[in-house]
Amino acid sequence: MISVVIVGTGNVAQNLYYALQQTDGVNIKQVVGRNSTHLEFVKDKLLVNTDFTNIPNADIYLLAISDDAIGTVTSFFKDKNGLVAHTSGATSIAVLNGVKRPGIFYPLQTFTKGKIVSFTSIPICIEANTKTDMELLTDLGKTLSNTVVEINSQQRKTLHVAAVFVNNFTNYLYTLGAEICEEHQIDFNLLKPLITETATKLNDLSPLQAQTGPAKRGDQKTLHNHLQLLKNKQQRELYTLLSNAIKEKHGKEL
Amino acid sequence: MISVVIVGTGNVAQNLYYALQQTDGVNIKQVVGRNSTHLEFVKDKLLVNTDFTNIPNADIYLLAISDDAIGTVTSFFKDKNGLVAHTSGATSIAVLNGVKRPGIFYPLQTFTKGKIVSFTSIPICIEANTKTDMELLTDLGKTLSNTVVEINSQQRKTLHVAAVFVNNFTNYLYTLGAEICEEHQIDFNLLKPLITETATKLNDLSPLQAQTGPAKRGDQKTLHNHLQLLKNKQQRELYTLLSNAIKEKHGKEL
Incomplete structure (x- = not known):
C-alpha cells in the first residue's frame, strides 16, 4: 500500500484524487490546499487540510499545483522523508532541489474543469534521482495507468x-x-x-x-x-x- | 431499390462504393472512371466501365470526382433523366447547370487512401432543385447514415x-x-x-x-x-x- 498526500485543488489534483481514491494499492492520507472552499471535491472531510505546516508523513507527496507555485510550496516539504513529486510538464525537476527525494509524476493529458477522465490509457511520465524512487513512482503510476514511462526533464x-x-x-x-x-x-x-x-x-x-x-x-x-x-x-x-x-x-x- | 452509377476512382468514390454495395436498398449499376487500373477496387468486374459515352440509366449518378473535373464530366450526363449529384463540399450546385436534375450528395468526412470508414455517423449534406429530388437524395443518404441534412450551396x-x-x-x-x-x-x-x-x-x-x-x-x-x-x-x-x-x-x- 502506497500512502499519498495530494497537494493542490485544480483540475489535475481533482482528477488524481478521484482516480487514486478508487485504487486498491493507494491510501490517500490527505488533500492539502490553501482554501477550504476549493477543497470541496474531497468527499471524505477528514482528509481535508489547509495547514501546510502540519502535513502527515507519506510515501509520496504529489504537488499538483501551478508551475509558479511549486518553488514556494517546496519549502514545506524540505524535511520530509517521503518522495516529493510535481505533476508539471513544463517544469524541471531542479525546482525541487530543496527536498530530500525529488521526483516527477506527469500525467500527459488535458484536464478540464468539470470533466473526470479515466487514467487507464494516460501515459504517466516519471523522473527521479534514484532507482528506488523510480520504482516507487512506477508502482504508483501502474495503479492508475497501463503506460508508465521514464522521461527526463528536457524530453x-x-x-x-x-x-x-x-x-x-x-x-x-x-x-x-x-x-x-x-x-x-x-x-x-x-x-x-x-x-x-x-x-x-x-x-x-x-x-x-x-x-x-x-x-x-x-x-x-x-x-x-x-x-x-x-x-x-x-x-x-x-x-x-x-x-x-x-x-x-x-x-x-x- | 435505388439504382446508382458511381463516377470516380478516388477516396470518396471508393468509400461510397464499399458502403453502397453493402446496402440493401441500393443497386450499384456501374462504377465509371477513365483509367481501368484505378478501378481495381471494384470487386465485381462486370460493374467496371471506362467509356463515359456508354453509361446506363440509373436513378442517381454520383460524381465523386475532383472539383475541377465536375464541369467537364457533366457534359456526358446532359441527356440523362436521372439525378446527377456531385459530392464536393467546395463546389456550387450551379456547376451542374447542364443536366436535367442537378443535386449535391456531400458526405462531411475525411476520406484517406487505404482507410475504409463507416458512414453511419457521417452527416450527408444534400441539395436539389425539387422536392422529389430532395426526397430521393434523402432516401439514398438514409441507406448509409443516421444524419442527412439539407444544406444550400453557400452554407x-x-x-x-x-x-x-x-x-x-x-x-x-x-x-x-x-x-x-x-x-x-x-x-x-x-x-x-x-x-x-x-x-x-x-x-x-x-x-x-x-x-x-x-x-x-x-x-x-x-x-x-x-x-x-x-x-x-x-x-x-x-x-x-x-x-x-x-x-x-x-x-x-x-
Whole structure:
C-alpha cells in the first residue's frame, strides 16, 4: 500500500484524487490546499487540510499545483522523508532541489474543469534521482495507468510543447470551426464526426500520410475561394499560414 | 431499390462504393472512371466501365470526382433523366447547370487512401432543385447514415472551410507534434491519448469551454520557454500566432 498526500485543488489534483481514491494499492492520507472552499471535491472531510505546516508523513507527496507555485510550496516539504513529486510538464525537476527525494509524476493529458477522465490509457511520465524512487513512482503510476514511462526533464519539456500543438492549438482550431459555423447559422455538431475521425485515423496512419485537403492537393482555386469567404482577419491569417505550411511540407509549388 | 452509377476512382468514390454495395436498398449499376487500373477496387468486374459515352440509366449518378473535373464530366450526363449529384463540399450546385436534375450528395468526412470508414455517423449534406429530388437524395443518404441534412450551396461552402480548420489544419498540427517528438527522440504514440481526449471532450464541452494551456492561462514564462525550445522558424511562427489568438480570445492581456 502506497500512502499519498495530494497537494493542490485544480483540475489535475481533482482528477488524481478521484482516480487514486478508487485504487486498491493507494491510501490517500490527505488533500492539502490553501482554501477550504476549493477543497470541496474531497468527499471524505477528514482528509481535508489547509495547514501546510502540519502535513502527515507519506510515501509520496504529489504537488499538483501551478508551475509558479511549486518553488514556494517546496519549502514545506524540505524535511520530509517521503518522495516529493510535481505533476508539471513544463517544469524541471531542479525546482525541487530543496527536498530530500525529488521526483516527477506527469500525467500527459488535458484536464478540464468539470470533466473526470479515466487514467487507464494516460501515459504517466516519471523522473527521479534514484532507482528506488523510480520504482516507487512506477508502482504508483501502474495503479492508475497501463503506460508508465521514464522521461527526463528536457524530453518532458519537449513533450509538453508537442502537447500544446496537438491539444491546445487543435482545440483552438475547433473554436474557429465553431465560430465560422455560428457566423453562418450552421450546426457545429455536423463537424464532430469529422473531428473524431481526424483524431482516430492516427491509429492507422501517420499524420503525414493522413493529410488531405485543398492545400495538400495544391488546389489554388479552393484556397482562393475559402479566403474570400473568411471575413475575419485572424481566420484569414491562420488559413494562409497553415495552408502554405501544408503546401510546403507536401512539396507543392508555392 | 435505388439504382446508382458511381463516377470516380478516388477516396470518396471508393468509400461510397464499399458502403453502397453493402446496402440493401441500393443497386450499384456501374462504377465509371477513365483509367481501368484505378478501378481495381471494384470487386465485381462486370460493374467496371471506362467509356463515359456508354453509361446506363440509373436513378442517381454520383460524381465523386475532383472539383475541377465536375464541369467537364457533366457534359456526358446532359441527356440523362436521372439525378446527377456531385459530392464536393467546395463546389456550387450551379456547376451542374447542364443536366436535367442537378443535386449535391456531400458526405462531411475525411476520406484517406487505404482507410475504409463507416458512414453511419457521417452527416450527408444534400441539395436539389425539387422536392422529389430532395426526397430521393434523402432516401439514398438514409441507406448509409443516421444524419442527412439539407444544406444550400453557400452554407456548404462555409461548412467546408470550417472542416478545413478542424480537419486539415488540425492534422497538420498533429504532424508538427510528431515532428517535434521525432527531433527529440520521443515516441509520438505518447501523445495519442491526449489527441483522442481533445477531440472527445467536445461531446461534453464547447471548444471555448474546453480550452486549456499556457496561452489560456496567460502563463508568459512557459510561453517564453516553449519558444526558446522551438528551433524551427515555422513552428515558432505558428506557436506565436496561435498563442496570441488564444490569449486574445480568452481575454488575457497581450
